[in-house]
Amino acid sequence: GTYIDIGDPIWECPHCKAMIWFSLCCSDGKIQLPLLHEPPHPLNHLLFNNQDPKTKNFQQYIRIYNLMFAFTSPGIKFDKSYNTGKGPPTFRIHRQTHHLIGSLLPMPNNPPKFAQLYIYDTDNEIINRLSQNPLIIIAIKDMLDHHNHYAQRFRMARDKLHYAAVPDLKMKLISQRQTDGRLYNLPTTTEVVSLIVGDEHSADKRDIIIEKKSGLLKRIHELHPAYLPLQYPLLYPKGEDGYKLNIPHKDHANIDAAKRKQVTLCEYFCYRLQSRTNEAQTILHSRRLFQQWIIDGYCMIEPQKLNYVRQHQQQLRVDKYINLTGSNDHLETLGRDRGKRIILxxxxxxxxxxxxxxxxxxxxxxxxxxxxxxxxxxxxxxxxxxxxxxxxxxxxxxxxxxxxxxxxxxxxxxxxxxxxxxxxxxxxxxxxxxxxxxxxxxxxxxxxxxxxxxxxxxxxxxxxxxxxx
Ligand SMILES: [Zn+2]
Structure with missing residues (x-):
C-alpha cells in the first residue's frame, strides 16, 4: 500500500510555542517556565557545529565532559550488561539515584573529586580532570568560571581557603528563591550559594551545608533547585535553576476549582522536553547526556509518586489487598516486624x-x-x-x-x-x-x-x- 506520512511537527502550541504533533507540552497553557537561553561560547559551538573535528569528539563524549565538571557525584549504578555488541548505547540503571556532594576539600590521601576539583590543587586542574581533549577542557573550564554561579562560588571558597587561611569555612547551597519561578530561572550568585565562617543557624531544612573537610557525602534532595544544575553543568551552564517547588500554574479559567495549583516535576520535564523555535536547544541537542538527563528525571519523579502512595495508603484502600496476599506473607514476616508495610x-x-x-x-x-x-x-x-x-x-x-x-x-x-x-x-x-x-x-x-x-x-x-x- 501507500505510505501514510504523519507530517512534521509544525503545529505551534498557542500557549508555549512548542512545535508539536500532539499536545503534551504545557497542559493547555497551565505551565509556564522561563525559556532556555542560548548557551555561552564555546558550548554553543561544541553542541551545534558539526564540521569541526573537535566538536565531534565533544559530542561523542559529552557525558564524560559533563562528568568532569559536575559538582555532584551522580550516584547512579549503571547496568552495562546491556551494551554488548552493536547498536546505540542503552542506559539502564539499578536502584534510586542519589546526587551526592562531599566536603570542600578532599580527605588526606584522597584525590579531589567533583566540586573539590574547583578548589583543591587547581594549578594541576586540567591534569586532574584527565582524559579527553585538553583544549576543550580548558575552554569549558573558562566558560564555567566566567558564567556559572556555582563555579564562581567554589572558586571564591578556594581563594578564601588559600589566601585568608579561614579556619572554618562552610558553604551553603540555598534552596529558597524569592523570584517568580514562571519567569526567572537564573538567580544571582548570592541567592544560590553563601559562604559561611563559623556556625550557621538560619539554614532551611532543604539547604545543603558543605563542610570544609569531612569524609561524609551529603545527599542533595531532588526538589532542591540546584539538583540538576550541579549534576549537569553543561546543560545548565550558567547555573540556571532546575525544578523547584511552588512554581504556580498560570491563571486559567478553572484555577479556583483546581486541586493542584503548582507545577509538578512531571510537568517540568514535559515542558522542557519540547522543541521551541524561540528557545535554545541545549538540552535536546546534548545527545547521550540528554538520555541520562531523561532517566535522571524519571528517577526524580518516581520517589514523588512513591511518597504519595506512602502518605495515601488509606485513600488508596490498600487494606483490602492485605487479606488477598496474606498467604504470600510468610517470607516477609521478618521485614514486617521491623517497619511499616507499604502496599503499591x-x-x-x-x-x-x-x-x-x-x-x-x-x-x-x-x-x-x-x-x-x-x-x-x-x-x-x-x-x-x-x-x-x-x-x-x-x-x-x-x-x-x-x-x-x-x-x-x-x-x-x-x-x-x-x-x-x-x-x-x-x-x-x-x-x-x-x-x-x-x-x-x-x-x-x-x-x-x-x-x-x-x-x-x-x-x-x-x-x-x-x-x-
Ligand atoms: Zn504548550
Missing part, C-alpha cells in the same frame, strides 16, 4: 499488582472471547521519513532523539489501532490486547492480539497480506 496499588505503573492486574485482565478477555485470531508486531523504524526529516533538520541521529522516536511511534500505533478498530482492515474485531516494549536498542515495539468477530474468522493467510508497517 495496581494503579502504580510497573508495580507487581499492576502487572498482575494486566495479566488477569488479559486472561479474562481470552476466557470470554476464546483464542486470539491475529498476532501483529509493530516495530519502530528509525528510518521512517518523519523521524529522518526531524533529526537531520537538527543535525542529530535517531538514537540521540528518544523524544522524537517515541512520539512518532505512538502516533503511528494509534493510527494502526484506528485502522484495526474503525476501518476494519481485517474485518470486524470484537477485542484486542496490546503491549509496548522497548528493544535493547532503545526502539519501541508493540505486540497486538486481535480477536475477530466469528463471521470474520480468517479464510486467508493474513500474515502474507499484512502490509509492512
Amino acid at each position: 496499588p495496581s494503579s502504580f505503573v510497573g508495580s507487581q499488582r499492576y502487572m498482575e492486574q494486566l495479566y488477569f485482565d488479559g486472561m479474562a478477555i481470552c476466557g470470554h472471547l476464546g483464542f486470539p485470531d491475529l498476532f501483529l508486531t509493530m516495530t519502530c523504524n528509525p528510518t521512517w521519513p518523519e523521524i529522518q526529516r526531524k533529526v537531520t533538520q537538527s543535525n542529530l541521529t535517531p538514537n540521540n532523539c528518544p523524544d522524537i522516536i517515541t512520539r512518532v511511534f505512538k502516533i503511528k500505533l494509534n493510527q494502526l489501532m484506528n485502522d484495526l478498530k474503525h476501518d476494519n482492515i481485517f474485518g470486524n474485531i470484537i477485542g484486542y490486547i496490546y503491549t509496548i516494549e522497548w528493544q535493547k536498542r532503545g526502539l519501541p515495539h508493540a505486540y497486538i492480539l486481535i480477536f475477530l468477530h466469528p463471521s470474520n474468522k480468517p479464510k486467508h493467510n493474513y500474515l502474507k497480506l499484512c502490509p509492512t508497517i
